[in-house]
Amino acid sequence: MPAVRGARRAGRNQQAEHPRSRRGKAVPPPSMNSMPRLAQIKLSGGLASDDVKVSGKSLVLALTGAVFFLGAGVAGAAWLGSSLFDVREAFARAADGAAANVGFAVDEIQVSTIEGASAISPARAAEVRALIVPEGRQSILSLDPNDVKTRVESLDWVQGVRVRRLWPNDMLIEVERRQEYARWQEDGEISVIDANGERLLTERAADHANLPLVVGQGAGPASPPMLAALESLPQVRAHLRALVRVGDRRWNVELTSGTTVALPEERPEEALAQLEELQTEHALLDRPLAQIDMRVPNRVAIRVHPVLAGGLRPLLGGA
Known part of the structure; x- marks a missing residue:
């Protein structure tokens, strides 16, 4: 009887080691070649030296990509910084041209003296007009009275300035000259x-x-x-x-x-x-x-x- 029991235990152990299919045939253990790569890495305990080899071509591609992304970042920063002014200026000029085309083009800049102030010569008046319309501007909308006042007051001989828009096309500049004392x-x-x-x-x-x-x-x-x-x-x-x-x-x-x-x-x-x-x-x-x-x-x-x-x-x- 003990011999029979030992034979039965041995048979059970063999069944555990070689599981059978539903039809009674033994299923062989999976080979390493048929397993997914990730599973092979896990079973082998990590990456082998052959797995981490990088070709020269791959290294060049990686470095090229890094340089590309770095350059794109620098270019974006430059656009947001110094070049952003150019974008705004281009937009402003386009809007100014559109306003001029619909009837707000600068027609006349009138230069006179503030009431009670000394008269100014035609040459002085021409000097004032030369400062009024910035380069690249065409419409009365682009002439901010405060900016015009600042520009005219920068003249050495000007004491004070009053600026008014005369819609839709004219501007009046009244000037008080500094007196020779x-x-x-x-x-x-x-x-x-x-x-x-x-x-x-x-x-x-x-x-x-x-x-x-x-x-x-x-x-x-x-x-x-x-x-x-x-x-x-x-x-x-x-x-x-x-x-x-x-x-x-x-x-x-x-x-x-x-x-x-x-x-x-x-x-x-x-x-x-x-x-x-x-x-x-x-x-x-x-x-x-x-x-x-x-x-x-x-x-x-x-x-x-x-x-x-x-x-x-x-x-x-x-x-």
Whole structure:
């Protein structure tokens, strides 16, 4: 009996090792060649050295693809950056041309002066018109009044600007020019300045010989208060030859007679007003004087010059 049991167990073990088909035939174990590649990798425990070999052609293709994608990324960044302006500009020009074609083409740019301001010459008006319509623009819609105002105010001789669209085709530019206020002599060069002491680079000093002259380093920017004070002092102004800046801290007044008036460092405008009173009461500026010193408050020191133009003349009131 034990021998029979052992034979039965052996038969069962053989059946487990070689399963049979439904028809009773044994099914052979699957070969490695018939298995999927992934299953073979799993059964073998990983990739063999032969599995990771890369051909030169594959490597070249991989590198080419990487370079292509990298180049595409750089090109996209460039388009979004610097070239995006070109895209917008092309779109703006197309829209501008369409607006011009439907009746909004720029027809006339009128340039005039702001009411009460000095007239401007035809050459100045042409200079303004040249700045109005940007290159490549045709329609009134493309002319933003604020941009036009900024461009016209960039002109050296312009003080202020008003801009209006006159629909559908015209634009009105009203300009206030900077006024020539004085001449400024510095380092031997004479230029024209406005009421703020700023140079008018487009004006020639020879064309404005009637303007007052300020002389010295920093005289131009420092002169507006003095020049404004002289506006209400006609007698001093009539005798004025030049305002001379001394040490960039105070002024001397040079008179047409050759007299020098030394003004105080503090409140020189008040000294000018006092000088106007002395001229009214004593004709002081008509006397043959070498110097009038007003640097000490409440005191006027006079030095007589014996032979100035006009000869010796007695001082009125024994001054």
